[in-house]
Amino acid sequence: xxxxxxxxxxxxxxxxxxxxxxxxxxxxxxxxxxxxxxxxxxxxxxxxxxxxxxxxxxxxxxxxxxxxxxxxxxxxxxxxxxxxxxxxxxxxxxxxxxxxxxxxxxxxxxxxxxxxxxxxxxxxxxxxxxxxxxxxxxxxxxxxxxxxxxxxxxxxxxxxxxxxxxxxxxxxxxxxxxxxxxxxxxxxxxxxxxxxx
Amino acid sequence: xxxxxxxxxxxxxxxxxxxxxxxxxxxxxxxxxxxxxxxxxxxxxxxxxxxxxxxxxxxxxxxxxxxxxxxxxxxxxxxxxxxxxxxxxxxxxxxxxxxxxxxxxxxxxxxxxxxxxxxxxxxxxxxxxxxxxxxxxxxxxxxxxxxxxxxxxxxxxxxxxxxxxxxxxxxxxxxxxxxxxxxxxxxxxxxxxxxxxxxxxxxxxxxxxxxxxxxxxxxxxxxxxxxxxxxxxxxxxxxxxxxxxxxxxxxxxxxxxxxxxxxxxxxxxxxxxxxxxxxxxxxxxxxxxxxxxxxxxxxxxxxxxxxxxxxxxxxxxxxxxxxxxxxxxxxxxxxxxxxxxxxxxxxxxxxxxxxxxxxxxxxxxxxxxxxxxxxxxxxxxxxxxxxxxxxxxxxxxxxxxxxxxxxxxxxxxxxxxxxxxxxxxxxxxxxxxxxxxxxxxxxxxxxxxxxxxxxxxxxxxxxxxxxxxxxxxxxxxxxxxxxxxxxxxxxxxxxxxxxxxxxxxxxxxxxxxxxxxxxxxxxxxxxxxxx
Numbered sequence: 001x002x003x004x005x006x007x008x009x010x011x012x013x014x015x016x017x018x019x020x021x022x023x024x025x026x027x028x029x030x031x032x033x034x035x036x037x038x039x040x041x042x043x044x045x046x047x048x049x050x051x052x053x054x055x056x057x058x059x060x061x062x063x064x065x066x067x068x069x070x071x072x073x074x075x076x077x078x079x080x081x082x083x084x085x086x087x088x089x090x091x092x093x094x095x096x097x098x099x100x101x102x103x104x105x106x107x108x109x110x111x112x113x114x115x116x117x118x119x120x121x122x123x124x125x126x127x128x129x130x131x132x133x134x135x136x137x138x139x140x141x142x143x144x145x146x147x148x149x150x151x152x153x154x155x156x157x158x159x160x161x162x163x164x165x166x167x168x169x170x171x172x173x174x175x176x177x178x179x180x181x182x183x184x185x186x187x188x189x190x191x192x193x194x195x196x197x
Numbered sequence: 198x199x200x201x202x203x204x205x206x207x208x209x210x211x212x213x214x215x216x217x218x219x220x221x222x223x224x225x226x227x228x229x230x231x232x233x234x235x236x237x238x239x240x241x242x243x244x245x246x247x248x249x250x251x252x253x254x255x256x257x258x259x260x261x262x263x264x265x266x267x268x269x270x271x272x273x274x275x276x277x278x279x280x281x282x283x284x285x286x287x288x289x290x291x292x293x294x295x296x297x298x299x300x301x302x303x304x305x306x307x308x309x310x311x312x313x314x315x316x317x318x319x320x321x322x323x324x325x326x327x328x329x330x331x332x333x334x335x336x337x338x339x340x341x342x343x344x345x346x347x348x349x350x351x352x353x354x355x356x357x358x359x360x361x362x363x364x365x366x367x368x369x370x371x372x373x374x375x376x377x378x379x380x381x382x383x384x385x386x387x388x389x390x391x392x393x394x395x396x397x398x399x400x401x402x403x404x405x406x407x408x409x410x411x412x413x414x415x416x417x418x419x420x421x422x423x424x425x426x427x428x429x430x431x432x433x434x435x436x437x438x439x440x441x442x443x444x445x446x447x448x449x450x451x452x453x454x455x456x457x458x459x460x461x462x463x464x465x466x467x468x469x470x471x472x473x474x475x476x477x478x479x480x481x482x483x484x485x486x487x488x489x490x491x492x493x494x495x496x497x498x499x500x501x502x503x504x505x506x507x508x509x510x511x512x513x514x515x516x517x518x519x520x521x522x523x524x525x526x527x528x529x530x531x532x533x534x535x536x537x538x539x540x541x542x543x544x545x546x547x548x549x550x551x552x553x554x555x556x557x558x559x560x561x562x563x564x565x566x567x568x569x570x571x572x573x574x575x576x577x578x579x580x581x582x583x584x585x586x587x588x589x590x591x592x593x594x595x596x597x598x599x600x601x602x603x604x605x606x607x608x609x610x611x612x613x614x615x616x617x618x619x620x621x622x623x624x625x626x627x628x629x630x631x632x633x634x635x636x637x638x639x640x641x642x643x644x645x646x647x648x649x650x651x652x653x654x655x656x657x658x659x660x661x662x663x664x665x666x667x668x669x670x671x672x673x674x675x676x677x678x679x680x681x682x683x684x685x686x687x688x689x690x691x692x693x694x695x696x697x698x699x700x701x702x703x704x705x706x707x708x709x710x711x712x713x714x715x716x717x718x719x720x721x722x723x724x725x726x727x728x
Contacts, residue, residue, distance in 0.1 A: 027203050036365040046546030061447035061520040062365040067533035084535035107540035
């Protein structure tokens with residue numbers, strides 16, 4: 001069994017934290033893992049992505065092949081679309097619906113939303129709003145991870161929750177609780193919007 | 198004790214070096230090599246690890262440690278090899294006493310670089326062993342191997358990695374550390390004093406070692422053909438170098454009936470290549486970077502033997518390899534259900550909000566607009582992003598320090614005003630010597646040292662000249678009235694533009710130092726304070 005995931009966003013949105021949590025959970029579960037990150041110039045507000053590969057078998061390539069990703073997790077809707085050529089037929093897109101506009105030629109929002117929602121397997125949510133409403137403004141990325149948990153089915157949500165505790169342990173109990181709460185909000189939101197799945 | 202850790206390629210190299218018993222790491226930050234030194238700084242207080250001013254000083258310090266009998270590591274990005282080249286090439290002539298590993302991190306596709314030069318050429322040029330790991334585990338395992346090889350051959354060893362390995366994580370099994378070497382300085386002076394008579398003897402010794410380096414490659418555990426079908430004939434065989442091995446294996450060559458020779462140690466294992474060629478009708482050479490192996494194999498097998506690779510167009514001539522382009526070269530087709538994507542625009546990186554470089558470019562653009570012939574020579578760092586909208590402020594960016602020297606040359610040609618913009622860390626890396634040239638020649642240039650008190654582009658490492666810039670400029674001979682310091686903030690715009698105008702009008706060298714801390718390091722400090 002394998003799970004090839006593309007994490008996407010804009011530099012500074014916290015996709016590497018999501019990668020760290022999934023990576024920690026996978027390591028504890030004894031899975032093989034490869035995770036290619038972007039460091040350097042692009043981190044200054046440019047588009048960033050990370051290829052995260054989990055498998056029970058040996059993984060060769062650090063990069064995912066085109067048309068082979070099982071899941072795109074994106075902090076930003078346009079960035080989710082950018083990596084569609086990597087998605088496989090049954091693959092899911094889990095994304096924030098809130099655009100991050102730091103370029104003058106950002107596409108028309110309505111057209112963007114229409115294109116995104118026309119995909120057969122998509123879950124989107126204004127995660128920044130959800131995080132703010134619940135007084136967790138810094139944990140929007142973990143809300144997104146919660147939304148994606150169901151589709152990262154090589155790991156259980158409980159394994160991811162435990163990993164959040166380990167990853168944030170150094171920052172204190174309050175931060176751990178806040179992030180676990182954010183994770184649960186994302187998890188519940190997907191159940192509500194897609195009750196049939 | 199055997200332990201498994203999740204490590205970046207860079208971290209695996211760092212831990213491998215620590216466990217190989219290094220006593221020092223010398224480096225200047227440069228993507229994608231920076232995290233090696235950072236990891237050693239954070240995890241091995243017993244290892245000397247202060248950032249160096251540039252790659253040449255780093256290479257020489259590492260050689261000095263090896264002279265003293267201890268193991269040392271020097272790390273740099275590929276273009277840093279150009280800066281260190283004088284010391285690097287001559288270190289192969291002197292040879293080493295304690296083990297010395299030179300780590301070059303190449304950047305195919307130029308994710309964060311000005312070119313995609315392939316450091317393996319430097320290894321061939323210097324005639325020393327080159328190692329090229331495929332995986333994080335290999336990167337870790339190769340460090341003790343590299344130090345043993347270095348001490349056995351008495352030569353420095355070059356390890357070459359690429360961005361995709363440096364910045365990718367995987368599980369790594371780590372082993373017991375080895376103690377550091379004790380102090381045991383070289384006693385033979387003739388190896389180290391490269392007067393022509395000694396140098397000729399040393400070079401002859403280096404040439405004489407080449408056969409044993411080849412034998413080492415032929416026997417290397419990192420060069421192998423493990424395919425089950427290695428004894429059958431096949432229409433196509435594959436030579437897979439370094440990380441390209443992963444992309445080949447991802448496409449399941451065994452199922453395609455293609456034997457694979459993995460190459461991770463150079464000089465090329467010629468006997469193994471000839472054996473593969475005999476068994477196959479053609480060979481594909483998969484290597485990330487430039488077609489170094491392809492060219493060598495062509496001369497090894499003769500022009501009549503059919504080869505496929507970057508030179509023949511079967512793989513792209515430039516850019517990093519991917520599992521897709523390697524698959525295509527092997528005849529593997531892919532299914533892509535979602536190819537038509539419409540509402541996506543490029544999102545280039547930009548200077549941070551509140552960054553002092555922004556105010557510097559606002560001021561420069563204002564003043565430069567008043568002079569028809571104005572040219573602004575840029576340099577390497579975050580502030581290179583001033584080339585992009587909305588600023589479009591710089592006219593050049595070539596190599597570390599070139600802003601000052603190119604402004605000098607252009608001014609010599611009669612260009613006015615010739616303005617250089619250089620960051621604090623880049624100035625101490627390679628700008629100071631050029632400034633001395635300009636001062637000695639009385640060149641009519643205006644130099645902006647945009648000082649954010651850190652090496653920002655690579656993540657905020659210490660900058661060698663912090664708190665010393667005025668003293669450096671005065672020491673190089675600048676007139677005190679033409680060393681001006683300003684605080685780059687919108688509210689000071691009038692003062693900054695006035696000072697730039699005054700110094701442009703001064704017919705000689707002047708330096709303006711806009712100084713304000715990097716927003717990233719400032720925010721990090723505030724966060725740490727809060728804790």
